[in-house]
Amino acid sequence: MITKRIIPCLDVKNGRVVKGVNFMNLSDVSDPVQLAKYYSECGADELVFYDITASAEGRGLFTDVLTRTAENVFIPLTVGGAINEVSDFDRVLKCGADKVSVNSGAVRNPNLMYEAAKKYGSQCVVLSMDVKRVDGKYAVFVKGGREMTDLEAIEWAKRGQELGAGELVINSMDTDGVRGGFDTELLTKICDAVTIPVIASGGAGCAEDFVKLFNTCPTVDAGLAASIFHFGDVKINELKELLKQNNINVRI
Protein backbone atom coordinates (compact mmCIF):
# COMPACT_ATOMS: atom_id res chain seq x y z
CA MET A 1 0.00 0.00 0.00
CA ILE A 2 1.09 3.54 -0.67
CA THR A 3 3.02 5.10 2.21
CA LYS A 4 2.61 8.39 4.03
CA ARG A 5 5.32 10.79 2.94
CA ILE A 6 7.66 12.90 5.05
CA ILE A 7 8.93 16.00 3.30
CA PRO A 8 11.57 18.46 4.52
CA CYS A 9 11.37 21.94 3.06
CA LEU A 10 14.50 24.00 2.36
CA ASP A 11 14.36 27.77 1.99
CA VAL A 12 17.04 28.88 -0.43
CA LYS A 13 18.28 32.44 -0.74
CA ASN A 14 20.96 33.33 -3.26
CA GLY A 15 21.80 29.68 -3.62
CA ARG A 16 22.23 29.00 0.12
CA VAL A 17 19.91 27.37 2.62
CA VAL A 18 18.68 29.83 5.22
CA LYS A 19 17.38 29.18 8.76
CA GLY A 20 19.76 28.00 11.41
CA VAL A 21 20.68 24.60 10.19
CA ASN A 22 23.00 22.67 12.43
CA PHE A 23 24.30 19.26 11.52
CA MET A 24 27.61 18.17 12.92
CA ASN A 25 28.35 15.73 10.14
CA LEU A 26 28.01 18.19 7.28
CA SER A 27 30.96 20.36 6.38
CA ASP A 28 28.77 23.08 4.91
CA VAL A 29 25.34 23.19 6.48
CA SER A 30 24.02 25.85 4.16
CA ASP A 31 24.92 23.98 0.99
CA PRO A 32 21.58 22.83 -0.45
CA VAL A 33 23.17 19.92 -2.30
CA GLN A 34 24.79 18.45 0.83
CA LEU A 35 21.62 18.93 2.84
CA ALA A 36 19.46 17.38 0.17
CA LYS A 37 21.75 14.36 0.05
CA TYR A 38 21.69 14.09 3.83
CA TYR A 39 17.89 14.18 3.96
CA SER A 40 17.58 11.69 1.14
CA GLU A 41 19.87 9.27 2.99
CA CYS A 42 17.85 9.73 6.21
CA GLY A 43 14.72 8.58 4.42
CA ALA A 44 13.03 11.80 3.27
CA ASP A 45 10.43 10.84 0.67
CA GLU A 46 10.61 14.08 -1.26
CA LEU A 47 12.26 17.46 -0.98
CA VAL A 48 10.80 20.90 -1.39
CA PHE A 49 13.08 23.76 -2.41
CA TYR A 50 11.61 27.15 -1.84
CA ASP A 51 13.32 30.02 -3.61
CA ILE A 52 13.08 33.17 -1.52
CA THR A 53 15.52 35.13 -3.64
CA ALA A 54 14.37 38.47 -4.95
CA SER A 55 17.00 39.24 -7.58
CA ALA A 56 17.60 37.83 -11.05
CA GLU A 57 21.14 36.99 -10.03
CA GLY A 58 19.86 35.00 -7.06
CA ARG A 59 17.45 33.23 -9.39
CA GLY A 60 20.39 32.05 -11.47
CA LEU A 61 22.16 30.76 -8.35
CA PHE A 62 18.99 28.91 -7.41
CA THR A 63 18.76 27.07 -10.72
CA ASP A 64 22.46 26.15 -10.44
CA VAL A 65 21.78 24.64 -7.02
CA LEU A 66 18.74 22.81 -8.34
CA THR A 67 20.73 21.32 -11.20
CA ARG A 68 23.49 20.11 -8.89
CA THR A 69 20.93 18.64 -6.50
CA ALA A 70 19.10 16.80 -9.27
CA GLU A 71 22.40 15.35 -10.43
CA ASN A 72 23.03 13.84 -7.01
CA VAL A 73 19.70 13.19 -5.31
CA PHE A 74 17.22 10.77 -6.82
CA ILE A 75 13.96 11.38 -5.02
CA PRO A 76 11.19 13.71 -6.18
CA LEU A 77 12.02 17.42 -6.01
CA THR A 78 9.37 20.11 -5.75
CA VAL A 79 10.26 23.71 -6.39
CA GLY A 80 8.32 26.75 -5.24
CA GLY A 81 8.83 30.48 -4.99
CA ALA A 82 8.53 33.09 -7.71
CA ILE A 83 6.49 30.90 -10.04
CA ASN A 84 4.30 33.29 -11.96
CA GLU A 85 4.26 32.12 -15.56
CA VAL A 86 4.45 28.93 -17.55
CA SER A 87 8.00 29.93 -18.48
CA ASP A 88 8.92 29.67 -14.78
CA PHE A 89 7.78 26.04 -14.84
CA ASP A 90 10.01 25.49 -17.83
CA ARG A 91 12.98 27.12 -16.12
CA VAL A 92 12.92 24.85 -13.06
CA LEU A 93 11.79 21.64 -14.78
CA LYS A 94 14.77 21.88 -17.11
CA CYS A 95 17.03 21.90 -14.05
CA GLY A 96 15.60 18.67 -12.70
CA ALA A 97 12.51 19.63 -10.67
CA ASP A 98 9.67 17.11 -10.82
CA LYS A 99 6.87 19.25 -9.47
CA VAL A 100 6.36 22.97 -9.31
CA SER A 101 4.35 24.66 -6.62
CA VAL A 102 2.38 27.82 -7.25
CA ASN A 103 0.98 30.14 -4.61
CA SER A 104 0.58 33.91 -5.15
CA GLY A 105 1.09 33.42 -8.89
CA ALA A 106 -1.95 31.14 -9.06
CA VAL A 107 -4.10 33.58 -7.07
CA ARG A 108 -3.18 36.37 -9.50
CA ASN A 109 -3.76 34.14 -12.51
CA PRO A 110 -5.64 30.88 -11.74
CA ASN A 111 -5.31 29.88 -15.38
CA LEU A 112 -1.60 29.36 -14.76
CA MET A 113 -2.52 25.99 -13.23
CA TYR A 114 -4.58 25.02 -16.27
CA GLU A 115 -1.90 26.08 -18.74
CA ALA A 116 0.87 24.32 -16.84
CA ALA A 117 -1.17 21.14 -16.35
CA LYS A 118 -1.96 21.05 -20.05
CA LYS A 119 1.69 21.44 -20.96
CA TYR A 120 3.42 19.35 -18.27
CA GLY A 121 0.65 17.21 -16.79
CA SER A 122 -1.28 17.61 -13.52
CA GLN A 123 1.28 15.53 -11.63
CA CYS A 124 3.64 18.45 -12.04
CA VAL A 125 1.37 21.20 -10.70
CA VAL A 126 1.18 21.71 -6.94
CA LEU A 127 -1.12 24.37 -5.50
CA SER A 128 0.29 25.69 -2.26
CA MET A 129 -1.83 27.93 -0.07
CA ASP A 130 -1.35 29.88 3.14
CA VAL A 131 -4.54 29.77 5.18
CA LYS A 132 -5.65 31.67 8.28
CA ARG A 133 -8.94 31.85 10.14
CA VAL A 134 -10.47 35.31 9.79
CA ASP A 135 -13.98 36.02 11.15
CA GLY A 136 -14.85 32.34 11.28
CA LYS A 137 -13.74 31.70 7.71
CA TYR A 138 -10.64 30.16 6.20
CA ALA A 139 -8.98 33.00 4.29
CA VAL A 140 -6.24 32.48 1.72
CA PHE A 141 -3.22 34.74 2.07
CA VAL A 142 -0.54 35.59 -0.48
CA LYS A 143 2.92 37.17 -0.56
CA GLY A 144 4.28 34.94 2.16
CA GLY A 145 1.23 35.45 4.36
CA ARG A 146 1.39 39.25 4.31
CA GLU A 147 -1.67 39.93 2.20
CA MET A 148 -5.20 38.60 2.63
CA THR A 149 -7.28 37.72 -0.44
CA ASP A 150 -11.01 37.29 -0.97
CA LEU A 151 -10.53 33.57 -1.52
CA GLU A 152 -11.92 30.99 0.87
CA ALA A 153 -9.54 28.05 1.32
CA ILE A 154 -11.87 25.11 0.71
CA GLU A 155 -13.36 26.71 -2.40
CA TRP A 156 -9.87 27.60 -3.63
CA ALA A 157 -8.69 24.03 -3.10
CA LYS A 158 -11.60 22.69 -5.15
CA ARG A 159 -11.00 25.30 -7.85
CA GLY A 160 -7.31 24.35 -7.96
CA GLN A 161 -8.21 20.71 -8.49
CA GLU A 162 -10.65 21.65 -11.29
CA LEU A 163 -8.00 23.77 -12.99
CA GLY A 164 -5.51 20.93 -13.04
CA ALA A 165 -3.49 21.01 -9.84
CA GLY A 166 -2.35 17.47 -9.03
CA GLU A 167 -1.55 18.04 -5.39
CA LEU A 168 -2.18 20.56 -2.60
CA VAL A 169 0.10 21.92 0.08
CA ILE A 170 -2.00 23.35 2.90
CA ASN A 171 -0.03 25.61 5.17
CA SER A 172 -1.96 26.74 8.20
CA MET A 173 -0.79 30.17 9.37
CA ASP A 174 -2.66 29.62 12.64
CA THR A 175 -0.47 26.68 13.60
CA ASP A 176 2.71 27.61 11.72
CA GLY A 177 5.58 28.48 14.02
CA VAL A 178 3.60 27.58 17.16
CA ARG A 179 4.94 24.00 17.21
CA GLY A 180 1.71 22.73 18.74
CA GLY A 181 0.83 20.29 15.98
CA PHE A 182 -0.74 20.39 12.54
CA ASP A 183 -4.08 22.06 11.84
CA THR A 184 -6.10 18.84 11.65
CA GLU A 185 -9.43 20.67 11.62
CA LEU A 186 -8.59 22.61 8.45
CA LEU A 187 -6.88 19.60 6.87
CA THR A 188 -9.90 17.35 7.41
CA LYS A 189 -12.15 19.89 5.69
CA ILE A 190 -9.78 20.21 2.73
CA CYS A 191 -9.38 16.43 2.39
CA ASP A 192 -13.15 15.97 2.39
CA ALA A 193 -13.49 18.50 -0.44
CA VAL A 194 -10.89 17.21 -2.92
CA THR A 195 -9.69 13.90 -4.36
CA ILE A 196 -6.08 14.87 -5.11
CA PRO A 197 -3.23 14.28 -2.62
CA VAL A 198 -2.95 16.74 0.27
CA ILE A 199 0.29 17.69 2.02
CA ALA A 200 0.00 19.10 5.53
CA SER A 201 2.25 21.99 6.50
CA GLY A 202 2.63 24.25 9.50
CA GLY A 203 2.76 23.39 13.16
CA ALA A 204 4.96 20.32 13.57
CA GLY A 205 6.83 20.63 16.86
CA CYS A 206 7.75 17.03 17.58
CA ALA A 207 7.58 13.55 16.07
CA GLU A 208 4.29 12.77 17.85
CA ASP A 209 2.62 15.58 15.92
CA PHE A 210 3.04 13.51 12.75
CA VAL A 211 1.48 10.46 14.43
CA LYS A 212 -1.46 12.61 15.47
CA LEU A 213 -1.72 14.10 11.98
CA PHE A 214 -2.01 10.76 10.21
CA ASN A 215 -4.28 9.25 12.88
CA THR A 216 -6.65 12.22 12.96
CA CYS A 217 -6.61 12.86 9.19
CA PRO A 218 -6.06 9.45 7.61
CA THR A 219 -6.55 10.87 4.12
CA VAL A 220 -3.68 13.35 4.42
CA ASP A 221 -0.87 12.02 2.23
CA ALA A 222 2.18 13.74 3.58
CA GLY A 223 3.60 15.92 6.33
CA LEU A 224 5.92 18.77 5.51
CA ALA A 225 8.16 20.65 7.92
CA ALA A 226 11.27 22.79 7.93
CA SER A 227 12.79 23.94 11.18
CA ILE A 228 12.24 20.80 13.28
CA PHE A 229 14.24 18.84 10.72
CA HIS A 230 16.86 21.55 10.17
CA PHE A 231 17.49 22.04 13.86
CA GLY A 232 17.73 18.29 14.34
CA ASP A 233 14.83 18.23 16.84
CA VAL A 234 13.26 15.46 14.79
CA LYS A 235 15.36 13.01 12.80
CA ILE A 236 13.55 11.62 9.80
CA ASN A 237 14.68 8.01 10.29
CA GLU A 238 13.55 8.08 13.94
CA LEU A 239 10.29 9.75 12.98
CA LYS A 240 9.58 6.99 10.49
CA GLU A 241 10.30 4.29 13.06
CA LEU A 242 7.83 5.97 15.42
CA LEU A 243 5.19 6.14 12.68
CA LYS A 244 5.74 2.48 11.89
CA GLN A 245 5.33 1.53 15.57
CA ASN A 246 2.00 3.35 15.43
CA ASN A 247 0.88 1.26 12.45
CA ILE A 248 1.26 4.10 9.99
CA ASN A 249 2.59 2.84 6.70
CA VAL A 250 5.91 4.49 5.84
CA ARG A 251 8.93 3.74 3.69
CA ILE A 252 11.80 2.70 5.91
Place this chain on the structure above:
Amino acid sequence: MTAIIDYGVGNLFSLKSSLAYIGADCVVTSDPAVIKKAPRIILPGVGAFEDAAAKLRATGLDELLKEEAKNGKYIMGICLGMQMLFEKSYEFGCHKGLGLIPGEVVPLLGAVPSELKIPQMGWNSLDIKGSKDDLYKYTENGTHVYFVHSYYAKTDSKYITATSEYGIDVTASAKNGRVMGTQYHPEKSGKHGLEILKAFTELK
Protein backbone atom coordinates in the same frame (compact mmCIF):
# COMPACT_ATOMS: atom_id res chain seq x y z
CA MET B 1 25.81 2.12 -24.12
CA THR B 2 22.17 2.85 -23.30
CA ALA B 3 20.19 5.15 -25.57
CA ILE B 4 17.55 7.29 -23.85
CA ILE B 5 15.03 8.22 -26.49
CA ASP B 6 14.31 11.92 -26.74
CA TYR B 7 11.04 12.53 -28.55
CA GLY B 8 10.02 15.75 -26.87
CA VAL B 9 8.04 14.20 -24.02
CA GLY B 10 8.91 14.79 -20.41
CA ASN B 11 12.00 15.67 -18.57
CA LEU B 12 15.05 13.54 -19.25
CA PHE B 13 17.38 15.37 -16.90
CA SER B 14 16.88 13.07 -13.90
CA LEU B 15 17.06 9.90 -15.95
CA LYS B 16 20.28 10.98 -17.62
CA SER B 17 21.72 12.11 -14.26
CA SER B 18 20.84 8.84 -12.57
CA LEU B 19 22.56 6.76 -15.24
CA ALA B 20 25.60 9.03 -15.06
CA TYR B 21 25.57 8.65 -11.26
CA ILE B 22 25.78 4.85 -11.44
CA GLY B 23 28.52 5.13 -14.04
CA ALA B 24 26.48 3.74 -16.92
CA ASP B 25 27.29 4.96 -20.41
CA CYS B 26 24.28 6.69 -21.87
CA VAL B 27 23.22 9.08 -24.57
CA VAL B 28 20.03 11.12 -24.93
CA THR B 29 19.13 10.93 -28.58
CA SER B 30 16.49 10.88 -31.30
CA ASP B 31 19.00 9.84 -33.97
CA PRO B 32 17.98 6.46 -35.48
CA ALA B 33 21.60 5.59 -36.25
CA VAL B 34 22.64 6.07 -32.61
CA ILE B 35 19.61 4.16 -31.33
CA LYS B 36 20.32 1.26 -33.69
CA LYS B 37 23.89 1.04 -32.47
CA ALA B 38 23.01 1.05 -28.75
CA PRO B 39 22.53 -2.40 -27.19
CA ARG B 40 19.90 -1.05 -24.78
CA ILE B 41 17.14 1.50 -25.19
CA ILE B 42 15.13 3.39 -22.59
CA LEU B 43 11.80 4.88 -23.62
CA PRO B 44 10.85 7.52 -21.05
CA GLY B 45 7.62 9.49 -20.98
CA VAL B 46 5.49 11.78 -18.87
CA GLY B 47 2.18 13.33 -19.81
CA ALA B 48 -0.70 12.14 -21.98
CA PHE B 49 -0.67 8.89 -23.96
CA GLU B 50 -2.18 10.26 -27.16
CA ASP B 51 0.23 13.17 -27.38
CA ALA B 52 3.27 10.99 -26.65
CA ALA B 53 2.23 8.27 -29.11
CA ALA B 54 1.66 10.91 -31.80
CA LYS B 55 5.12 12.38 -31.21
CA LEU B 56 6.72 8.96 -31.40
CA ARG B 57 4.93 8.30 -34.71
CA ALA B 58 5.78 11.73 -36.10
CA THR B 59 9.48 11.03 -35.63
CA GLY B 60 9.22 7.53 -37.06
CA LEU B 61 10.71 6.19 -33.84
CA ASP B 62 7.70 3.92 -33.32
CA GLU B 63 8.66 1.76 -36.30
CA LEU B 64 12.30 1.84 -35.30
CA LEU B 65 11.44 0.58 -31.81
CA LYS B 66 9.35 -2.26 -33.20
CA GLU B 67 12.21 -3.21 -35.50
CA GLU B 68 14.74 -3.07 -32.67
CA ALA B 69 12.47 -5.22 -30.50
CA LYS B 70 12.27 -7.76 -33.30
CA ASN B 71 16.07 -7.74 -33.46
CA GLY B 72 16.16 -8.77 -29.82
CA LYS B 73 17.31 -5.53 -28.33
CA TYR B 74 16.74 -4.74 -24.63
CA ILE B 75 14.08 -2.05 -24.36
CA MET B 76 12.83 -0.53 -21.13
CA GLY B 77 9.87 1.82 -20.93
CA ILE B 78 9.39 4.02 -17.88
CA CYS B 79 5.99 5.28 -16.68
CA LEU B 80 4.18 6.51 -19.79
CA GLY B 81 7.02 4.95 -21.80
CA MET B 82 6.05 1.59 -20.28
CA GLN B 83 2.37 2.12 -21.05
CA MET B 84 3.23 2.79 -24.69
CA LEU B 85 4.78 -0.68 -25.00
CA PHE B 86 1.29 -2.20 -24.73
CA GLU B 87 -1.25 -2.67 -27.52
CA LYS B 88 -3.63 0.13 -26.65
CA SER B 89 -4.62 2.70 -24.07
CA TYR B 90 -8.00 3.98 -22.99
CA GLU B 91 -6.70 7.33 -21.80
CA PHE B 92 -9.16 9.89 -23.25
CA GLY B 93 -10.42 7.62 -26.03
CA CYS B 94 -8.69 4.57 -27.40
CA HIS B 95 -5.18 4.90 -28.77
CA LYS B 96 -2.80 2.44 -30.32
CA GLY B 97 0.46 1.65 -28.57
CA LEU B 98 3.55 -0.12 -29.85
CA GLY B 99 2.12 -3.57 -29.17
CA LEU B 100 5.41 -4.99 -27.89
CA ILE B 101 3.77 -6.41 -24.76
CA PRO B 102 0.23 -7.87 -25.02
CA GLY B 103 -2.30 -5.99 -22.92
CA GLU B 104 -3.98 -2.64 -22.55
CA VAL B 105 -3.75 0.48 -20.43
CA VAL B 106 -6.87 1.32 -18.42
CA PRO B 107 -7.88 3.96 -15.83
CA LEU B 108 -7.30 3.45 -12.12
CA LEU B 109 -10.59 5.32 -11.68
CA GLY B 110 -13.30 2.72 -11.31
CA ALA B 111 -10.77 -0.09 -10.87
CA VAL B 112 -9.56 0.88 -7.40
CA PRO B 113 -11.80 1.50 -4.35
CA SER B 114 -13.34 4.97 -4.55
CA GLU B 115 -11.71 6.21 -1.35
CA LEU B 116 -8.25 5.93 -2.92
CA LYS B 117 -6.81 9.01 -4.55
CA ILE B 118 -6.06 9.28 -8.22
CA PRO B 119 -3.34 9.73 -9.36
CA GLN B 120 -1.53 7.23 -7.22
CA MET B 121 1.26 9.55 -6.15
CA GLY B 122 3.98 8.36 -3.81
CA TRP B 123 5.99 5.36 -2.63
CA ASN B 124 4.57 1.88 -2.84
CA SER B 125 6.18 -1.50 -2.26
CA LEU B 126 7.03 -4.05 -4.94
CA ASP B 127 5.67 -7.56 -4.87
CA ILE B 128 8.16 -9.26 -7.18
CA LYS B 129 6.66 -12.22 -9.02
CA GLY B 130 7.90 -15.75 -9.56
CA SER B 131 11.56 -16.33 -10.15
CA LYS B 132 13.03 -12.89 -9.85
CA ASP B 133 13.43 -11.02 -13.11
CA ASP B 134 16.94 -9.87 -14.11
CA LEU B 135 15.80 -6.30 -13.58
CA TYR B 136 15.48 -7.10 -9.88
CA LYS B 137 18.77 -8.86 -9.35
CA TYR B 138 19.82 -6.22 -6.79
CA THR B 139 16.30 -5.64 -5.44
CA GLU B 140 14.66 -7.16 -2.39
CA ASN B 141 10.99 -8.03 -2.40
CA GLY B 142 9.02 -5.27 -0.66
CA THR B 143 11.31 -2.46 -1.81
CA HIS B 144 9.53 0.89 -2.11
CA VAL B 145 9.52 2.73 -5.43
CA TYR B 146 7.97 6.01 -6.54
CA PHE B 147 4.76 6.08 -8.57
CA VAL B 148 2.83 8.86 -10.26
CA HIS B 149 0.05 7.58 -12.51
CA SER B 150 -3.68 7.57 -13.23
CA TYR B 151 -3.71 4.60 -15.64
CA TYR B 152 -2.27 1.13 -15.35
CA ALA B 153 -1.46 -1.80 -17.60
CA LYS B 154 -3.84 -4.75 -17.59
CA THR B 155 -2.24 -7.86 -18.96
CA ASP B 156 -1.89 -11.60 -18.54
CA SER B 157 -0.08 -12.47 -15.33
CA LYS B 158 2.65 -14.21 -17.33
CA TYR B 159 3.91 -10.78 -18.48
CA ILE B 160 3.83 -9.21 -15.01
CA THR B 161 7.16 -9.15 -13.16
CA ALA B 162 5.98 -7.13 -10.14
CA THR B 163 2.81 -5.60 -8.74
CA SER B 164 2.05 -3.01 -6.07
CA GLU B 165 -1.08 -3.01 -3.98
CA TYR B 166 -3.29 0.06 -4.44
CA GLY B 167 -6.66 -1.39 -3.52
CA ILE B 168 -6.02 -3.81 -6.38
CA ASP B 169 -2.79 -5.37 -7.66
CA VAL B 170 -1.45 -2.69 -9.97
CA THR B 171 1.11 -3.73 -12.61
CA ALA B 172 4.37 -2.24 -11.36
CA SER B 173 6.50 -3.82 -14.07
CA ALA B 174 5.96 -6.08 -17.05
CA LYS B 175 8.07 -7.93 -19.55
CA ASN B 176 7.80 -9.73 -22.85
CA GLY B 177 11.10 -11.27 -23.91
CA ARG B 178 13.64 -8.45 -23.88
CA VAL B 179 11.04 -5.71 -23.83
CA MET B 180 10.18 -4.52 -20.33
CA GLY B 181 8.71 -1.58 -18.52
CA THR B 182 8.23 -0.06 -15.10
CA GLN B 183 5.15 1.93 -14.14
CA TYR B 184 7.15 3.55 -11.35
CA HIS B 185 10.07 5.93 -11.78
CA PRO B 186 13.35 4.15 -10.90
CA GLU B 187 15.20 7.44 -11.45
CA LYS B 188 13.14 8.95 -8.60
CA SER B 189 13.17 5.94 -6.28
CA GLY B 190 16.33 6.68 -4.32
CA LYS B 191 19.19 4.22 -4.12
CA HIS B 192 16.95 1.20 -4.73
CA GLY B 193 15.72 2.79 -7.94
CA LEU B 194 19.31 3.25 -9.04
CA GLU B 195 19.89 -0.48 -8.44
CA ILE B 196 17.05 -1.30 -10.83
CA LEU B 197 18.54 0.97 -13.48
CA LYS B 198 21.95 -0.59 -12.89
CA ALA B 199 20.49 -4.05 -13.45
CA PHE B 200 19.01 -2.90 -16.76
CA THR B 201 22.23 -1.31 -17.97
CA GLU B 202 24.06 -4.55 -17.21
CA LEU B 203 21.79 -6.67 -19.44
CA LYS B 204 23.56 -8.23 -22.37
